[in-house]
Amino acid sequence: MFDVEAVRRGFPALSRTVGDRPVAYLDGPGGTQVPATVIEAMTGPMRRGASNVHGRFAASIDSEQTVAAARQAMADLLGCRPDEVVFGPNMTTLTFAMSRAMGRTWTSGDNIVLTRLDHDANVSPWMLAARDAGVEVRFVGFDLETTQLDLAELSATVDDRTRLIAVTHASNALGTVVDVATVTEIGHRVGAVVFVDAVHAAPHRRIDVAGIGCDLLAVSPYKFFGPHAGCLFGRAELLAELPAYKVRPAPDEPPERWETGTASFEAMAGVAAAVDHLASLGAGGDRRSRLDDAFVRTARHEERLAARFLEGIASIDGVTCHGVPEPDMAVRTPTFAVEVAGVAPGRVAEVLGAEGIFVWAGDYYAVEVMRRLGKADDGLVRIGFVNYSTLGEVDRVVSALARIAGDAD
Ligand SMILES: Cc1ncc(COP(=O)(O)O)c(C=O)c1O
Structure with missing residues (x-):
């Protein structure tokens, strides 16, 4: 069992708000937040x-x-x-x-x-x-x-x-x-x-x-x-x-x-x-064993997040996700490069940012990836979950994307 709420309580930055809404830090691939123990x-x-x-x-x-x-x-x-x-x-x-x-x-x-x-x-x-x-x-x-x-x-x-x-x-x-x-x-x-x-x-x-x-x-x-x-x-x-x-x-x-x-x-x-x-996220005798166990637990949690995200965006017209289509953490991480038809990636990130959902847009220095996908100009929106992300945050970004895609029609 992975108690995400207990994990989150250890991170001061996760209580930040934008207006009256809690921040969803979905830019994990760009850098994660830091627990109080590290500070x-x-x-x-x-x-x-x-x-x-x-x-x-x-x-x-x-x-x-x-x-x-x-x-x-x-x-x-x-x-x-x-x-x-x-x-x-x-x-x-x-x-x-x-x-x-x-x-x-x-x-x-x-x-x-x-x-x-x-x-x-x-x-x-x-x-x-x-x-x-x-x-x-x-x-x-x-x-x-x-x-x-x-x-x-x-x-x-x-x-x-x-x-x-x-x-x-x-x-x-x-x-x-x-x-x-x-x-x-x-x-x-x-x-x-x-x-x-x-x-x-x-x-x-x-x-x-x-x-x-x-x-x-x-x-x-x-x-x-x-x-x-x-x-x-x-x-x-x-x-x-x-x-x-x-x-x-x-x-x-x-x-x-x-x-x-x-x-x-x-x-x-x-x-x-x-x-x-x-290591504290897992159980075991020494630190290496606790790390072994921690990554099994966090991968299971991240797989749930990824499954919910892929399922959520599958039903939205105008939102495309590039990358492995299965939420299988053996072959992918919970990081998604998406595009909303008719809306520039930078604009999507700006709209999401204004409502407290922090994501990146552009090429994130993955220059060759973007060239190969034909996205070298504007790049894509990147939505990245980590082990402190919640199903609620997934739902929030999915419905925001649906709204942005709907507004573009
Ligand atoms: C896959 C990957 N490699 C390398 C880097 C560069 O790492 P650093 O910022 O530590 O130089 C990044 C940073 O985003 C990255 O995502």
């Missing part, structure tokens, strides 16, 4: 006394403990070792660091493979590194009906000069879940490094880097109830071998050699609390 955890280090790490006094030792706890928490969330966890300001910055380093190992005649399902943060950094190294960029598309990545095309695209496959675990626009374990197998068959963007998947599914087998995987804690931060899993040997761009006095060992400058210890404290929040 408290973040202010803790500042209240006690802030310091950089590697000093010889108590406040510095506190910061080191904050870092260690955050690495352990992320290791529990991703299924890896704490020394395989790198922190940064956001996923995009971490991906640029990796692309610049990996690009230095590529030579003319090599190629890299990107997908049209990806957020641009997993496209542009690699394109720029490829340009600098003079290597070929190959794109793999997705099926317009199912919005699934074309794995046959991927197999046919890689060869023994493929150095990298960069792939999303789930599309932040369409919600499509990609079988990244199979993508990794395909990549490893030809000796390519596989980089997985799990930013959109992480709030919805249990991530297991060992099970996926990938070499690198990035997430953004602000998408799973944490603060603005980025986090990268890297296979230990790869983090040790790749040439990191760093200042000379900074540690040469992974993961710290990838963490340029002074970290946000406040954010790290918040990240650990966000993982604890997720």
